[in-house]
Amino acid sequence: MIKGKFIDNLPKVYGIYTGGFLVFIILMAIAEQAGMSAKLIGIFFVAFTVLIYAFIGWLSRTMQADAYYVAGRQVPTVFNGMATAADWMSGASFVAMAGGIYFKGYGYMALLVGWTGGYVLVASLLAPYLRKFGCYTVPDFIGTRYGGNLARLSAVIVLTVASFTYVTAQINATGTIASVALDIPFGVAVYVGLASILMCSMLGGMRAVTWTQVAQYIVLIIAYLLPVFWISNKMGAGFFPHFMLADEVARIAELESNFGLGTIKNSAADLASVPKGLAGITKAHSEVNTTPWKFISLAVCMMAGTASLPHVMMRYFTTPSVKTARRSVGWSLFFIFLLYSSAPMLATLSKLSLMDPNLATGIIGKSIADVQALDWYQNWNQANLMFVSDFNGNGTLELNEFFMGGKAVVLATPEIAGLPYVISGLVAAGGMAAAMSTADGLVLAISNALSHDIYYKIINPKAETAKRLIVARILLFLIGFAGASIAALEIQGILGSVIWAFDFAMSGLFFPLVLGVWWKRANAPGAVAGMLLGLISGTAYLIWVRNGGAGFWGITQLTFGIVGSLVSLVSMIVVSLMTKAPDAATQRMVDEVRIPSGKTLLSKSH
Amino acid sequence: MSKQAQHWEKTRNHLFITLAIWFIFSIGIFFFGAEMEASNFRPLGYPLSYYMTCQGSLGIFVILIFWFANRQEKIDEEFGYTEREGD
Numbered sequence: 001m002i003k004g005k006f007i008d009n010l011p012k013v014y015g016i017y018t019g020g021f022l023v024f025i026i027l028m029a030i031a032e033q034a035g036m037s038a039k040l041i042g043i044f045f046v047a048f049t050v051l052i053y054a055f056i057g058w059l060s061r062t063m064q065a066d067a068y069y070v071a072g073r074q075v076p077t078v079f080n081g082m083a084t085a086a087d088w089m090s091g092a093s094f095v096a097m098a099g100g101i102y103f104k105g106y107g108y109m110a111l112l113v114g115w116t117g118g119y120v121l122v123a124s125l126l127a128p129y130l131r132k133f134g135c136y137t138v139p140d141f142i143g144t145r146y147g148g149n150l151a152r153l154s155a156v157i158v159l160t161v162a163s164f165t166y167v168t169a170q171i172n173a174t175g176t177i178a179s180v181a182l183d184i185p186f187g188v189a190v191y192v193g194l195a196s197i198l199m200c201s202m203l204g205g206m207r208a209v210t211w212t213q214v215a216q217y218i219v220l221i222i223a224y225l226l227p228v229f230w231i232s233n234k235m236g237a238g239f240f241p242h243f244m245l246a247d248e249v250a251r252i253a254e255l256e257s258n259f260g261l262g263t264i265k266n267s268a269a270d271l272a273s274v275p276k277g278l279a280g281i282t283k284a285h286s287e288v289n290t291t292p293w294k295f296i297s298l299a300v301c302m303m304a305g306t307a308s309l310p311h312v313m314m315r316y317f318t319t320p321s322v323k324t325a326r327r328s329v330g331w332s333l334f335f336i337f338l339l340y341s342s343a344p345m346l347a348t349l350s351k352l353s354l355m356d357p358n359l360a361t362g363i364i365g366k367s368i369a370d371v372q373a374l375d376w377y378q379n380w381n382q383a384n385l386m387f388v389s390d391f392n393g394n395g396t397l398e399l400n401e402f403f404m405g406g407k408a409v410v411l412a413t414p415e416i417a418g419l420p421y422v423i424s425g426l427v428a429a430g431g432m433a434a435a436m437s438t439a440d441g442l443v444l445a446i447s448n449a450l451s452h453d454i455y456y457k458i459i460n461p462k463a464e465t466a467k468r469l470i471v472a473r474i475l476l477f478l479i480g481f482a483g484a485s486i487a488a489l490e491i492q493g494i495l496g497s498v499i500w501a502f503d504f505a506m507s508g509l510f511f512p513l514v515l516g517v518w519w520k521r522a523n524a525p526g527a528v529a530g531m532l533l534g535l536i537s538g539t540a541y542l543i544w545v546r547n548g549g550a551g552f553w554g555i556t557q558l559t560f561g562i563v564g565s566l567v568s569l570v571s572m573i574v575v576s577l578m579t580k581a582p583d584a585a586t587q588r589m590v591d592e593v594r595i596p597s598g599k600t601l602l603s604k605s606h
Numbered sequence: 607m608s609k610q611a612q613h614w615e616k617t618r619n620h621l622f623i624t625l626a627i628w629f630i631f632s633i634g635i636f637f638f639g640a641e642m643e644a645s646n647f648r649p650l651g652y653p654l655s656y657y658m659t660c661q662g663s664l665g666i667f668v669i670l671i672f673w674f675a676n677r678q679e680k681i682d683e684e685f686g687y688t689e690r691e692g693d
Contacts, residue, residue, distance in 0.1 A: 106639070109659035116664045117632035123671045124624045128678075242661065246651025286656040288639040295636050303632060321689045323679060330671040337664050344660035594614055595687045 045425035060204035068205030069136040081331025086217035091173025091435030099406030101347040107290035114299035118306025123329035127316040131325035134600025138310040146524040154531040158508030166501035167442040171487040173435035194484040216433035223430020259399035278403040305502025308509035311441040322596035447476040507538030507564020526576030538564020613685040
């Protein structure tokens, strides 16, 4: 396949791919009618899509450095937007977000604002300038702008800490979905997930990841939107849910007060009988339920973290020009917006279909025995994601007697709302696509930093391209394997570790990156101090709060990036001003970065 | 002032305007969550606080980035810093 031709034919290629996927869904629906078992449909969906990604990965194999590191810098704007959206939306966004909104309401939606608002910072402060720079990795920018191996090494350390925290969560998510869909034990499923991730990235590096991520975006967005629209129409809530669910939101508030939300509380003994990880509805759906500072501090951390996470930033190194890098950020956010604006709607529809006694699907107020006899209840109860118990012994299910896992909102709602099983299979494939695409980007970000910045730039600058790319692949494999091994231990939940990753990235990288472009006086000692002290103080604060420390300014273990980044900012400015100003060559380099035209600062193959 | 310094000044001012709008919709309005909830202005019938967190701010960010990119391109053009095709 000739490359130039492939780029020109992208809309056609992915058009055919999308059409083929829709046909596949219809075929599965027909097979379901013909009596194919639910289990088999799930296996088909996950296996079929994963094989396609692996095939794309194989087609994109390469032995050239700029294709491996930055996809040859020829990814068109809109497609880079889709790839970034897939790179960005992880298992957490796909599987856990609607659940978080369902249980925590307004306070949780700070994450929606933070995970989108961050892109304004990416577009205006960083992406176009780093693209002009022409670097392969984020530490490549830090190392060249500030000069010296110490700065480069510090950037690699921050990148690795943040991305590795994130990637274990993603491999965990691929394992969860693979184990449910393929019906294999979690410990094995994690390595099945890892194998799929490596198939997409090992042969073709960034080029392969780019084209698989576009394919994964298409699967995940269809898998997310189709059920939302279907359920909304089936319930008669409105054909375009995003604009039409105001009555449903109001109805939930009415039902909440009818069912005594917040007035009827469970005793500690009752709650102890609820399986771990499941929760009941304790917060109002749409009410403002948190203090402004709590909301804002969480949003700020997610925004600054977005602008510092290397796997996102490096997607903008693959566009053909500075101009397209800027526009591409807009497209990325547009594609992300499609899913994020649907998550609250899914949470609303899911909650109402369970709560409303006027709907056939409503279970609150029904007899406990009836609910326990429902097929879907038995399935999800077995999967340890649902639980009911007659605490007050009246034989009727009350709102405070129903418990659900966060993942169930996305995974189980289609079944609860009475959609055919084919939709549940589709949702599993979508979740798999979301978790895989993010894991790919993260594993590649770490291994590229290690192979390019540590091995090639520091250890062996004379290495030939072939040797560099072999080292890159070995590292990719090792990092993936290490991530899977930790994921198999199941230490933390998916969402908690994702939020930590943002805080780590923000603590160490936000100000060194931004000031590298916007403050000429920033120098190497300042940047090193900023990165290391930021990361250390943020981590120290996290450990302190985790071990029962009181904390200050209302900063919790989810927002420790505020402490880290402030220390980073102050130490970077103080140390920079106390030491020598950067030399004239560096100053000229910064001037050069600030104008879009002309050559990149680093040569095409460096 | 050199051409490059002028270009950078315009770029910086453009950044400040962009960040000001960003600040209002990502941070500013959420100081007033309770006031927004009580407001009679209900877009599409949703409570204002709810609407802004699920669609309002998010949509504004999308538009803001495209507006930012367009205007920055005009600034670059004005000073002859636009990239040539195939650069």
